[in-house]
Amino acid sequence: MRVEFLSGNEAVAKAALDAGLKFYAGYPITPSSEIMHYLARELPKNGGMFIQSEDELAAINMVVGAALAGVKSMTATSGPGFSLMQEGLGYAVMVEAPIVIVNVMRAGPGTGQATKAAQGDVMQARWGRHGDQVVVVLAPSSPQEAYDLTVKAFEIAWGLRVPVVVLSDEFVGHGREVVEMPDKVKEPEPGWGSEDYSKPPFGSDDPRKPPPLPPLGEGYDLLITGSTHDEWGYRDVHSFETHFKLVKRLKEKVLGNIEKVFMYEYFGDDEADILIVAYGSMSRPARTAVRRLQAVGFSVGLLRLKTLWPMNYDALRSYVKDARVVIVPELNLxxxxxxxxxxxxxxxVVVPINKVGGGVPIYACEIVEKAQKVWGEVLEEALQP
Amino acid sequence: MRCLRKHFSRKYLREEVLPTPFCPGCFNGVVMNAMFKAFEELGVERLKGYVFVSGIGCSSWIPSPHIKADTIHTLHGRAVAVATGVKLAKPNLNVIVIGGDGDLAAIGFNHLVHAARRNMDLLVILVNNLVYGMTRGQASPTTPEGMRTVTTPYGAYEPVMDVAELIARTNANYVARWCVANFNQLKNSIKEALSKHSRGFRFIEVIAPCITYVVRYEGKTPGQKIKELMKVCRSNTETPYGRIGILKAENKPGYLDRYFEYVRKATEGGKGE
Structure with missing residues (x-):
């Protein structure tokens, strides 16, 4: 066990190295740059490749190229850069390139407030590309979790041949805490997909099993295209069957493994009257709020989402159904x-608490006050004749 | 039976996808032929260890799906970026990018010029057909002034971009420009770029006017056009398409040479910023 005092960004970089990262391409952007700085220092010394690309479009496409060549690769960025990467991310979905993208969220839209935290990119991470597709989105709430979820991101990306977005934010990225790291990251559990390179690289009988990804240069004569293709990669830009089969498989590949991909944590009373649903940095004041509300006798719980996409609606429903009031604090609108x-x-009663900009968090007292106020209203309404 | 002998280039092709979808008379065939002749003369029997990366456009369909090797068909303009990722991840692979003027000189020029600046170990073949052929012949950065296209219905008025000269001004190792009438020179250039000058950034521009949207607009047949190009490009170095010939041939250390030197320093020196 190694114990270090790390920022969230450093924890992401360390986790990537521990997970076997050998290629990093990126473009400087606040507040994600520390990830790049760390890897610029460490990757060349650890047998890896580091390149500062000319823009984010290049960064994501270089990362896709390296992943297709069979090398663990990653890029990190923030809002505007993440917008530029959407096209490449969609391409990665189509060619099933296992890449990891870290988005350390800042306040947008536009250039917004580069140094201030926000959680406004959730919908973009889920839906930012054109066409039907599913990527995996993970949201760490602390440097420790930034480490754990980045390791997990590589496992999911290579297990399912799908891009994974680590949706960190400025509070997590620049916050500094003690991080516990295992001496050696354990090998990802096998059995996600097939390693049999004689099987088609873009097709699978069982939609939940991703096809194998033979490395480039080994004589497999891989035919890789971002256009609609059949199971061997031959382009087919006309038929309904090929396209429908492909996009359906790409979706089912992820949704069929939702049990492995969807992660959350529950904290508080069983079948609580007041439920707080939070993620990322804003799940921290929410936890404090739960303790304070419990101390004054409320039945309250926190559902902390670690995976934001794909959403396991059954799991979410199982917690929401028992609650009378659900509070959702987010650093966005x-x-x-x-x-x-x-x-x-x-x-x-679903109550959002929204705030964004200026690096101002949602304070625990705000959540407590809101909970007490809404609970009062609910009781009042229930007591009316 | 000589007539039944297979054409030599078939061993480099995925025969199941033939014939190609190119227009009859398309000069993409000339580029393909020159490339395959170069491989043949270099004694390459099977294209194992070669990775072909292309973007979107007619010439991007030369490798994908036709060439029997690892081929990556990427987004519009991003071929050089993907190729860079492949080369850096697996430095022992030979990575070749084939693209058109829209792909490499317009939407993807940023990647092209920066790969050239880095002297990235790639061979880039620009098939300059002077228009956007795949999307119905819109004007491109290389469309000659005065030419009418669907987006310049009254004649192109933007000055032309001389891509090969621009790349020659960067740190690239090898830059050449030929037209399709210079078949042997083109083949020899590709050979050189894969043997004598096999490191750093190598860039070969091929003037291959689009049969459907340029040659037909000029009121010529493909045969007449190639005769005209023979006259223009075989006897002159200064042509309406710019300077023809080998513009630059050096053997500076490529990106990877420099990177490995940098890594050596890093591992010896230790600390870093």
């Missing part, structure tokens, strides 16, 4: 609150 509304019944 309301994004994950829509997921809660989807699963909430008409009797459940």
């Amino acid at each position: 309301g994004q994950v609150v829509y997921d809660v509304r989807i699963v909430a019944s008409n009797d459940t």
